[in-house]
């Protein structure tokens with residue numbers, strides 16, 4: 001396979017086709033401007049993914065619900081997939097398949113961006129377990145703006161282990177992408193993230209009007225928070241549901257907002273999976289904390305609910321300082337981080353549906369802590385008025401010695417979120433590209449309302465590190481050599497350079 005060396009590279013498929021593989025599934029994806037009706041009155045200008053299946057089962061793509069989200073991609077473990085991505089956004093872009101373990105040319109690294117009008121071809125095999133993954137753009141300094149304008153979608157992987165459980169499917173599955181947005185008086189999206197001024201055109205992405213440079217800088221350091229809640233591209237939707245068990249697949253697709261999710265009627269959050277697939281056993285929690293980029297797979301049993309009952313998906317109140325604020329009056333959203341929210345209402349009909357019986361064990365995918373794994377300490381730092389990893393700003397192809405690992409090797413990385421000399425503290429969700437990993441330990445920090453909902457029991461690709469905490473994770477790196485990313489998934493932090501490469505192999 002050709003080695004990715006820089007910006008001259010256009011296609012990840014050439015190397016693959018040269019090896020003689022042919023895909024089971026081929027998709028044509030386009031990212032382009034569009035308009036959707038989100039609020040009463042004028043339509044909202046957005047960017048969105050559209051897709052068609054050009055080879056394989058038509059059920060691979062599920063059309064979105066008429067909003068801005070991209071189609072739901074349903075893949076199966078073992079499938080070879082080709083995606084032809086055409087960029088019509090008007091600016092450079094590239095797509096990252098969040099949570100998938102793929103070779104470097106299929107990972108959507110920002111050095112692989114293609115310009116408006118150009119195409120990038122992805123070829124990869126699905127080796128992941130069944131789980132709730134997603135896709136979104138990853139151009140450097142523009143990820144926050146492009147995701148905010150609508151470029152995101154779910155990618156669901158199935159496998160035999162999941163099949164055997166007979167989990168609720170079809171009408172028994174609720175897909176929920178949680179996002180927040182701000183709108184202006186003309187129903188257009190307002191954004192003032194890290195690089196909002198470059199590349200936005202027309203009515204899209206208008207932002208920052210009336211706010212000074214300092215206020216905008218503070219909002220960027222805090223992460224951009226909206227004041228309207230959307231679920232799967234609909235503003236606070238109501239869904240009619242049956243009296244049955246539902247599988248609710250939740251993605252926090254927001255740029256910066258944290259959620260502490262709970263059902264309004266006191267039903268427990270029965271968690272069966274996290275970012276990277278099923279837990280070994282279900283866990284019953286009062287609430288589920290989801291930081292940007294994270295997913296949760298939960299069951300909701302409505303079989304005993306009365307006809308006409310309403311159950312709301314809520315985010316419980318928590319002190320905004322628990323997510324962390326850098327202060328100095330940066331926040332201008334009237335619905336700050338930690339405000340209690342209603343995201344979605346489920347209205348129970350009289351129709352009775354199937355009830356799921358929970359097995360003792362959901363998954364046999366085991367984890368073993370390796371005491372001999374080398375430990376690397378990664379401080380989350382605030383320097384030069386920017387968030388960074390270990391004091392280093394993102395460098396497109398730069399890698400430090402301690403960021404270089406052998407293919408398939410196992411390491412412990414310890415993310416240290418200490419107070420800095422500026423006195424600024426925030427919770428940071430740290431995402432590693434490549435295989436799913438596990439939390440070994442979580443220590444330090446003070447009382448924090450978000451901790452209650454954090455589930456460290458499963459395979460994850462994004463770990464939240466609360467203010468003052470030290471979180472150690474064990475990672476077995478991909479066998480695919482190349483250049484990959486780790487970064488904060490608060491998109492404004494990522495865009496300002498709280499992102500680094502790691503290299504697998506030398």
Ligand SMILES: [Cu+2]
Nearest residue numbers: 428488490493
């Ligand atoms: Cu961050």
